[in-house]
Amino acid sequence: MAHLxxxxxxxxxxxxxxxKVWLTWRLYKLGYDRQRVIDLFSFIDWVLQLPxxxxxDFWRQVxxxxxxxxxxxxxxxxxxxxxxxxxxxxxxxxxxxxxxLLLRLLSRRFEATPPWLAERxxxxxxxxxxxxxDVALTAASLDExxxxxxxxxxxxxxx
Numbered sequence: 001m002a003h004l005x006x007x008x009x010x011x012x013x014x015x016x017x018x019x020k021v022w023l024t025w026r027l028y029k030l031g032y033d034r035q036r037v038i039d040l041f042s043f044i045d046w047v048l049q050l051p052x053x054x055x056x057d058f059w060r061q062v063x064x065x066x067x068x069x070x071x072x073x074x075x076x077x078x079x080x081x082x083x084x085x086x087x088x089x090x091x092x093x094x095x096x097x098x099x100x101l102l103l104r105l106l107s108r109r110f111e112a113t114p115p116w117l118a119e120r121x122x123x124x125x126x127x128x129x130x131x132x133x134d135v136a137l138t139a140a141s142l143d144e145x146x147x148x149x150x151x152x153x154x155x156x157x158x159x
Contacts, residue, residue, distance in 0.1 A: 001023060002019075002020075002023055002043060002044045002047040002048055003047055005019040005020075005023070005048065006047045006048050009048075013050060013051050013054045014054065016048055016050060016054070017050055017054040017057065017058050019048065020044060020045075020048040020050065020058055021058060021061045021062070021065075023044050023048070024041060024044060024062055024065065025065050027040055027041060027044075028065060028066075038078070045082065052086075052090065055083075055086060059079060059083065062079075063079075091126065094126055095124075095125070095126045095129070096122070098126060098129040098133075099121050099122045099124065099129070102121055102129065102132060102133055102136055103118055103121055103122075105133070105136050105137070106121075106136055106142065106145065109136070110141070110142040110145075113142070117142070117145075117146055117149070120146075120149055120150070120153065121149065123153065124149070124152065124153065128152055131152070132145075132148070132149060132152060135148045135149075
């Protein structure tokens with residue numbers, strides 16, 4: 001059911017949140033033991049990922065369900081760990097997306113991007129990506145981009 005609803009609600013975060021809440025509620029309603037609820041919920045959470053505003057609202061709703069049922073299958077410690085994992089995943093996803101966009105730009109401007117350079121671009125922290133993008137837009141050559149990239153990754157002490 002989670003997989004089907006993930007496909008149906010791909011473009012509708014509000015509907016996806018509703019189904020995720022319903023499926024989570026069903027885990028409690030069916031009376032599964034704690035470990036089974038956690039295992040099934042982990043799958044549901046992975047398949048029905050939500051943007052941050054809906055994710056925060058979802059956790060509020062789960063807390064209400066837990067209070068209503070007086071069942072703490074998902075402990076506050078586990079919930080905090082899941083939230084931290086979600087945040088890290090979102091940050092990594094954003095960094096990967098920025099890197100892929102920059103690599104596409106480099107390929108368009110300078111034709112082939114060598115694998116070693118692509119690997120270095122993928123290691124650039126998100127907060128440095130805008131500066132590297134500016135360089136990629138104005139650089140005269142791929143070597144110039146590579147030199148700036150290496151200086152950025154070496155840090156301020158290397159200069």
